[in-house]
Amino acid sequence: MDKRLYRTPYAAIVGAGRTKFGELWYVNPEKLLTEAGERALESVDHGLRRKDIEACFFGSFLNQVTNKLALMPGYMSRELGINIPMTSIEAACASGGSALYNACISIKSGEYNVVLVGGIEKMTDRVNKIIDDMMFACDSHEFDAGFTFAGLYAAIMARYIYEYGRGNDKCKEALAQIACKNHHHAVNNPYAQYRFEITVDKVLNSPLIADPIRLLHSSPITDGAVAVILVKPELAKKYTDTPIYIVASSQATDDISLYSRASMTKMFATQMAVEKALKESKLSIKDIKIAEVHDCFTIEELLFLEDSGFVEKGKAWQVVYESYNSFNKSKHIPYVNNGCEMIVNLGGGLKADGHPIGATGVRQVYECFKQLRGEAGGNQVDIDGDLNASLCHNIGGTGGIANVHILVRDL
């Protein structure tokens, strides 16, 4: 294996736990988060107790409107029975990634050795009102103008098709294939909300949400929680023989409003955060063999392929189309460009694993942790010898914020 000199890692991950994603009507949010936290603690090979945790960072978006609860630190202090510093962070759909980002910085500061990061969202009870609530993550003028959240992404998708795939059905097919791929990946993920295959035809004939976005281009409304345990890198081997290291943690912000940005078909926050993360980790995008990407709508996974530099601008739909048709019989369907392979959203992504908003950024890290350790069970990726680096990409709103983390098995 190609061993590189990474910078000192921010942190090591030594445990991870999650709940099933789906409609979990009969569990309180604080119990759901506690369940994920307990599973993360139990997963630590050499043992870790609640009282060993020195701080917590939580990510959640709509907990006030959906669950009428705030002050998560007070809830979790009671549930966990510990009185340590706890921070609750909101960054719309990037709440989990933002919690993780701040947790990494806190370990780097030397203030804590052991930190729990939890993401939570409990949304399905309020499914009919959440369409409006989602617009809190966008500029209020866009709400006033009649946009829904899907409507804004529909504008992005329409513009992308207009600029790069006009008159070519393959571009529209590619945008459907992303959903099919992610559903395919979720079949072997026991925690996923949707463990069934869908076809391109089914996507393209599913109900129209906001033209050209259809129901099956869209990630669902989901309940769920995920937690990971971070420790100071030097202490990692005390807790497990196989820690996974976070060698890059980056965050960038951009205008919340789509209308005021320079481009509709490029997420500058993604580009900035990926560039910083690759620089920190001394890696190239070509070194990233697996990635968890923010596919709230399929267009966003497509944009990531371009914004990250994996594919040149305007060509991602061709890479998706050709990759999908070449590999749709394999367990995981990689994207292939210029001889480089990257498998994206191995557990189903937001589309099929589910999108409990505040949990998503942490779920991405959970997935990479399990895959890098060879613990993904029936869903384990089959590139073991060549697998070292993975990337997690979590954005908020229509790209007002992006968090990127790079995880490696061997330093």
Added chain:
Amino acid sequence: MDKRLYRTPYAAIVGAGRTKFGELWYVNPEKLLTEAGERALESVDHGLRRKDIEACFFGSFLNQVTNKLALMPGYMSRELGINIPMTSIEAACASGGSALYNACISIKSGEYNVVLVGGIEKMTDRVNKIIDDMMFACDSHEFDAGFTFAGLYAAIMARYIYEYGRGNDKCKEALAQIACKNHHHAVNNPYAQYRFEITVDKVLNSPLIADPIRLLHSSPITDGAVAVILVKPELAKKYTDTPIYIVASSQATDDISLYSRASMTKMFATQMAVEKALKESKLSIKDIKIAEVHDCFTIEELLFLEDSGFVEKGKAWQVVYESYNSFNKSKHIPYVNNGCEMIVNLGGGLKADGHPIGATGVRQVYECFKQLRGEAGGNQVDIDGDLNASLCHNIGGTGGIANVHILVRDL
């Protein structure tokens, strides 16, 4: 002056700005926060530009329900025209203190040299619904049982009077005097919401909110924003000749629910956070000459005097009563106990300066920064030669979280 060996400071404050507190109906929340941020930048003696800021931390509580906005980083990226990492933190009434706490850690990590911390709340538009919204900061069972937020503090106040002041009118008077003192302090504060005196009689005859809490025991519903600029301590003199150092930053959590705690008349989170802060700063509570204390209801300022160790348990009301009657002709009214003096809430505290929730923790630091630099104008405390250390105490909910910061002028 007694020079002590503090530990290395977390950060130095080199600038601070705020808006007027009150009913600011015609300003958007993001504009209000930007206004505070711009004033903080302008206040930096040797100059600091927007593009010098490397990260932002924001504190806000009810922005989603009151203003229908979330993803503050996306809003502020646009308003400030910068694409740096930004984090939005919610910890109910301690949102500002929690933002500051995490900002301190981020500077300690070495990740950033210059950080803006902003607190914002815009509440008055929703004054009639906010009574329910406030209960997000409390356990949902307490809401279901019919408690309002004031009702929970009324239970605390009733229990305190029962345990320590039963049958003694002076105890009830003391709880009114705290409000009178804070209004007295606000008269010379040009930014305060209420710049007028009130009397003990007026407090005790004001409308009953939740027995024994009356209207004038209570902090108001307020709009406002505050920002401070933190820099790495070693760089402080580049920006100003008179930086103020943060030598302690602590946070502790406790059960969100009042019913599950060991005591109704003691805030354990305050006790833990104060103890840690004093230990970090190598100071005793007796060294603290001025303090900004979380007086959401006057009972909470009273409890702080005991929880912090300034007065022994059950005696604070006597100290308040005697101090108020001795000093109520002076510009500021100090608390005096065993020969030690501490002036609390020099600008009027939450009661009279106002309580725009997410801004309060940052406003406390603003006040101490100005006082320690001798820049508090007509409200400047008159103990210049003896003034070095100040403490800020910000709690969330009914004490589910507490943040304490200690600021000093001379290291």
